[in-house]
Amino acid sequence: MVRRPGDSSLGTAPRPARIRDVAELAAVSVATVSRVLNEDARVDPELRDRVRAAAAQLDYRPNRLARNLRRQQMDAIGVVVPDIENPHFAEMVRIVEHIALERGHRVLVCNTDEDGERQASYLQMLADERVSGIVLSPSDSTGNIDLLRDLNIPVVTIDRTLKVGGTDAVVADNIPAVRAATHRLIQAGHRSIAFVGGRPEVETGSERQEGYLAAMEEAGLTPLLADGGFRRDAAEAAVTQLLAGGCSASALVVANNLMALGAIRAIRLAGARIPTDIAVISVDNPPWAELLDPPLTVLAQPIRAMATRAMELLIRRIGGERFPAVREIYPLELIIRHSCGTNQL
């Protein structure tokens, strides 16, 4: 049994009006209704008003699912980040979203939780739903982008990028920044400096480690790597183990803000003091960094500029513009606070 719009027997909600209902009420064709609603072609003003009135009267809302099928796209931008609990990415999402909404795009946020499989499945989903574009900060730099490319869905990567080329990338200049920071610790007299690293299989992880290693090597010092996997708890465990191992590290370079939290906690629990016993420098500048005890010395990333640029590129691609893939690199800023030893750097 097919229910008609008017047919609202008690209990069940009335079936929503379809375009055909509007057409009938306005005494025009469905094509005309469609045109009016999409402000498409020039339609006779009188018909336009009739259609609008009919639509209003029936409380008509176009069925998006039908439109999606017909157009083979869902008209939204997907934002895929590795860890929504990381304030760095949370801020990025907010900025991207703000710009997208401003430009009339809807946005869908997906959190891959530093998991390659989840990334794959979310990208698959966004491809299946035919989003118009994707801002991706990969959990897995080997991520498969082919399906997106086949479907002509533009992707711009941000913060971290993909192994395969061909997509626009907006990244931070990690290597020199971490190298310089490590170098300054060395100049301040530190000889035993450990690196609390994030997943080396990801660009930011490997680059930050590389920067640290370069500085250590230049100074002829032995590097000391602790694996924090970009996560707070893992970093806490790694640093606890480091300290328990009788290691004599007098300084720590930490690869992101979540791990800084874990590292600091581990140091405290071990009864050591910052910066007296152990100096700390971390990447990222979350709002609480300056309020910590002691205030945290950081390498701040220009998230707003990066996110803005990424959206600019994506929107141009969505608009069909064609240009060679760009890779843009933004410098980090060293903000010296107290956790690295006052004014020592």
Next chain:
Amino acid sequence: MVRRPGDSSLGTAPRPARIRDVAELAAVSVATVSRVLNEDARVDPELRDRVRAAAAQLDYRPNRLARNLRRQQMDAIGVVVPDIENPHFAEMVRIVEHIALERGHRVLVCNTDEDGERQASYLQMLADERVSGIVLSPSDSTGNIDLLRDLNIPVVTIDRTLKVGGTDAVVADNIPAVRAATHRLIQAGHRSIAFVGGRPEVETGSERQEGYLAAMEEAGLTPLLADGGFRRDAAEAAVTQLLAGGCSASALVVANNLMALGAIRAIRLAGARIPTDIAVISVDNPPWAELLDPPLTVLAQPIRAMATRAMELLIRRIGGERFPAVREIYPLELIIRHSCGTNQL
């Protein structure tokens, strides 16, 4: 001109295979292909294998947009939160997402940024796309849920709830918690206690304020309200103004963690010390609370339990289960650290 699957002239990507192509290759009907792919009815094993082989050979992926239209739903759970940069909601999102994925649901995250209009437009979008259910933490408690109800899309609210009844709600027991915390400050000798509040038009905002007011009134003390709008910067400005106004507040009750950051910063900038000059208690227990200077006394919410319960309810609703709307209330836990004065409470 219609392009056929095989027809991949240079340059353009080959059109993706459709169900009909699979059917032809496997020499069965499209109905059979559909059945095999949906593991629907019992299909003859031989046909099944043929279909699977054909699908694999053509690298067939069902067109989700067509399926969505046919089924009138997109098979995903929408998660709508007021502020993705607030670690409280970020954690909630992660837990909800984890459970959803575990149960085979895809998830779409939407951030309404404490904005009623954005909430309306995201709910509209999720309705239009026919998600199977929504976890909503409202930015605007007057939010319109009717369209969701008309479409039979279940909604459960979490943390904050809606004015209109009829939806399941999982909330924290804000009033007694804030009242008790305020009361303890009073017992510790404080007479001038200010409240840094979040948007009173939202449930958590009004309830926390109510708890504070109740305690003050019971003690015959004059309340002092500062509006922080649940935002860090606004709270910093409000507290700065409070202190500049020559107010003699010796303690602050802050309604969420973001505002605590702002309040602490304002106190520092004003040259006052915590807890000596001003004691601070805040709602929320983000990971950095214990690492602040001084460690922050907080009212912690059982986010995991709340999010888990919310998902349980939602999944039952999605499964078609019918039961009266529930409202579940979870207690907060007072965690005493140093920011309220050592052991004074």
Next chain:
DNA sequence: CTGAAAGCGCTTACAG
């Protein structure tokens, strides 16, 4: 168990 056919609700060449 299997297939032919209807239909989900739009959009968009095509003709007039």
Next chain:
DNA sequence: CTGAAAGCGCTTACAG
């Protein structure tokens, strides 16, 4: 400017 009609790619009663 307007309408009749085809078609987007599936799913699912219905018959056999």
